[in-house]
Amino acid sequence: MTFRYSLRSRIIFAFCLFGAVLGIVYATIVYVSLDKIDDHLIDSRLNEDIEHFIAHYQRYNDYPRPTSPYITAYVGTESMPLYVLDMIEGLAEGLHETYSDEEEYHIAIQRLQDQEKLLYLLYEVSALEFTEKRKLSIGFVLIAGVVLIIVLGLWIGWLTSRRVIAPVAHLSELVNKSGPENLPTDFSKAFFDDEVGVLAKALEQAMRRVETFVEREHQFSRYASHELRTPVTIIKGAVVLLKRKISSANEEDSVWRPLKRIERSVINMENIIETLLWLSRENAAVDQNQNFAVVPVVQETIEQNRYLIGNKPIDIEFVPEDEPQLTIPVPLFQIALTNLIRNAIQHTPSGKVSVTIRDDRVIVSDTGRGMEPDDLKLVTQAHIRGNWNKGSGLGLTIVKRLCDRLGWKLEIESETGRGTTVQLIFRTFNV
Numbered sequence: 001m002t003f004r005y006s007l008r009s010r011i012i013f014a015f016c017l018f019g020a021v022l023g024i025v026y027a028t029i030v031y032v033s034l035d036k037i038d039d040h041l042i043d044s045r046l047n048e049d050i051e052h053f054i055a056h057y058q059r060y061n062d063y064p065r066p067t068s069p070y071i072t073a074y075v076g077t078e079s080m081p082l083y084v085l086d087m088i089e090g091l092a093e094g095l096h097e098t099y100s101d102e103e104e105y106h107i108a109i110q111r112l113q114d115q116e117k118l119l120y121l122l123y124e125v126s127a128l129e130f131t132e133k134r135k136l137s138i139g140f141v142l143i144a145g146v147v148l149i150i151v152l153g154l155w156i157g158w159l160t161s162r163r164v165i166a167p168v169a170h171l172s173e174l175v176n177k178s179g180p181e182n183l184p185t186d187f188s189k190a191f192f193d194d195e196v197g198v199l200a201k202a203l204e205q206a207m208r209r210v211e212t213f214v215e216r217e218h219q220f221s222r223y224a225s226h227e228l229r230t231p232v233t234i235i236k237g238a239v240v241l242l243k244r245k246i247s248s249a250n251e252e253d254s255v256w257r258p259l260k261r262i263e264r265s266v267i268n269m270e271n272i273i274e275t276l277l278w279l280s281r282e283n284a285a286v287d288q289n290q291n292f293a294v295v296p297v298v299q300e301t302i303e304q305n306r307y308l309i310g311n312k313p314i315d316i317e318f319v320p321e322d323e324p325q326l327t328i329p330v331p332l333f334q335i336a337l338t339n340l341i342r343n344a345i346q347h348t349p350s351g352k353v354s355v356t357i358r359d360d361r362v363i364v365s366d367t368g369r370g371m372e373p374d375d376l377k378l379v380t381q382a383h384i385r386g387n388w389n390k391g392s393g394l395g396l397t398i399v400k401r402l403c404d405r406l407g408w409k410l411e412i413e414s415e416t417g418r419g420t421t422v423q424l425i426f427r428t429f430n431v
Helices: 007-060 082-088 129-177 195-245 249-280 294-304 330-346 373-378 395-406
Strands: 071-075 094-100 103-111 118-124 314-320 351-357 361-366 409-415 419-425
Touching (some): 007 071, 007 094, 007 103, 007 118, 082 094, 082 103, 082 118, 129 195, 195 249, 249 294, 249 395, 294 330, 294 351, 330 395, 330 419, 395 409
Parallel strands (some): 314 351
Antiparallel strands (some): 071 118, 094 103, 103 118, 351 361, 361 419
């Protein structure tokens, strides 16, 4: 599991995201409020100057000077500079905010009592460097606070994730250490009665069922090996005795031919039993002390299955391009090859079956009916058969399981009406 999709990373990301959103929202509110408060203070100062100007005019009948050096007063528009006239154009009585040459101004317009002239107070806010520096400093402080909150969220998320994930990691470790032979069935007691505890109980119950199933499968394998080997051995011995008693050449066609078929079937049955029992043992190692040449084994397998042709007009072509060697039990290879050759013959009404041996693989191809694309995707699954297959649908499934256990590759290509090509690739495991 990558960190990106792990539960721990999601918890840490959630805390960081929550901290970032909370910090940004808080910083935005503070900064906007600061700007609003600053504007309110400036407008309040203008209102105070207006009241001071009007009170002084009513008392002394002259125009006072503004109380701030950043405020300029104009009575009427006669003495106004052009840039001020441009700023007040279209403005009504009240408080306004405007800009001139990237400098900010607040303007208060008030009509004087008993006069038709208007009082204009021009507050040059850009000149208030202390206010701008204060805003900039507070902005940096707010940004630093947001970063601090994100880092704090990362740290809290990391600590929280460790505590939250610890029981899950412990449960995962218990399950990963278990195997078919030592399934843990009482580990739920080590967890609290929470969500992880519920999961542990569910896994515990599932493992008990798996343990029962595995034991039942082992018993079946032991019973099957005993019950099947006995009749196969008896049939094999009976065939040997019959071959010794039959000596008449005239009976060769009527007796020897079915007797040889029985002998081949018995040998094939022995190989099947040994292979299936080996596949049923998950940790059974491959005996690599055996060494055999592939070419003669392939020739023998072809001859053993030639009877399947019957009266069909089929030619079997054998092309040994190389002479590879393998170090596995011969029956495992024979079972895989037998299934491929049988399928090729059974699914070819007429034409050719070709068996090619190369240094890294055995290729079995035919000119038969072929398979539909949908059938080809499922052909190695148990009991999956094509429209023309009348077997049990286990042949290629067994071959696929053998390849998986041996580390080989099984490649199948097929086209409807043109045939099928199957490659049994064992290159990296050659001697």
